[in-house]
Amino acid sequence: MRRNPERRRALLDAAIEVLAREGARGLTFRAVDAEAAVPPGTASNYFANRDDLLTQVGYRFYERLEPDAATMARLAEGPKTREAVKGLLRETVDRVTAFRTGYLALLELRLEATRRPELQKILTERVRADVSFNITNHLKSGMPGDETSVLLLYLALNWLIVERLTLPDVLTEEQAAALVEAAVDRFL
Amino acid sequence: MRRNPERRRALLDAAIEVLAREGARGLTFRAVDAEAAVPPGTASNYFANRDDLLTQVGYRFYERLEPDAATMARLAEGPKTREAVKGLLRETVDRVTAFRTGYLALLELRLEATRRPELQKILTERVRADVSFNITNHLKSGMPGDETSVLLLYLALNWLIVERLTLPDVLTEEQAAALVEAAVDRFL
DNA sequence: TTGACACCACTCCATCTGTAGTACTACGGT
C-alpha cells in the first residue's frame, strides 16, 4: 500500500469526477487511473478495494468543502436583512449548481452509503456538522430567522438543486430563482 | 424480442428492486433474471440493451405510482384546515419513506437520467405531471395555501425523505416530524 | 546501500451479453 498523500488526493479527486460523470457503475480502479492520468494499476496500489476507495472519497469530498471566505464575511458584516439572505442563498444555489460534478458525486455517495455502513457513518458526521455550522452561523450573524428556518431552507434548497441538476426542464431557471425568494419570505 | 406484457412487467418490477438494493452498478440483465426468478437470458430477450431497460423502468415506476384513493378522498372531503394538511403530509412522508426501494430506485434513475437523454425526457414528463397534479388538486380542494406553497412543500419534503432514507441519523424521527409541521405552518 | 515508490506487464478471473437451438403450449383450421 503506497503512502504518497499528494498522489492519493489526486486519485480521490479523480474518483469524484468519475463518480459524477459515469456513476457508481463506472467507478473502477482503472477508470480512476485514467482520469488521474497515472499508469494503470496505481489505484490498486493505493486502495485495498472498492469499499476502501468509496470511504476515502467520502472523507475527501468534505475535506474539499470549505466554507467560502467571502460569503462568510458577508454573512458576518453585511446588512442583516431579508434581501441580504436572499442574495446569499441565490448565490449559494448557483454556486452549488455550477459545481455539477461535486454535487452529483455526493448524491452517488449517499446512495452508496445505503449499502456501506462505514461510508454512512462518515457522511452522517459530516452532514451533521455542516447543518449545525449553518445554523450557528446564521444565528450568530444576526440575520432574521431561527433554527427551524435554516433547516427548512436547507431542505428546500437541496431538493431544488437536485431538480435543477437531474431534470433541469422540470423547473425553469426563473421558477427556481423565484422559489428561492419565496422560501426566504415564508420561512424566516 | 418477446411480447408477454405480464412477464415484462414482472421483469421491470424486479429491476426496480435490484436498482434500489444493489444500485446502478448491480443492475444487469442477469441480476434482473435472478430477482424475477426467471431463467437466465430472459431479460435479454425482453430488452434490447441496458438503455432500453432503464427507460422502460422509468415508465414502469410512474405507472405504479397511482394517487392513493383514500388520501384523495380526504383531500376532497375532509376539513380544510392547516391541521388536515399536516396530517396528510405527515402520512405521505411516512408512506414514501416506507416504500424505501421505490424511492431509492427513483433516485438512481434520476442520476442515470443525467447520462441518458431518453430517460431524462420520460422522467421530466412524469415529474412535471406529478407536480401540476399536486398543485391543481391542492387548489381545487380549498385547503389553505397557493401554488408556491405546494412547490415549497414539494421541495422540502422530498429532501427530507432523501435525508431519512440515505442518512437516517442526521435527523431524528421527531425532528423530521417537527419539520413537516413547521413547513406547513410557514409555507401556507 | 537501502527503502519507498513509480511504472509496466502479465495472468487470472469473474461476469455479462447475445444468440442458437430445443421443448412446450395454445390456438386455429380442417
Added chain:
DNA sequence: ACCGTAGTACTACAGATGGAGTGGTGTCAA
C-alpha cells in the same frame, strides 16, 4: 379429434470484455 403453426420458455454455449491484483524493474533520495 388431429395437425400445423406461431409464439414463447428454457437451456446452453461462445465470445468478449474488462478489470483486479501482483511481481518485477527502474529511479530517486536519504
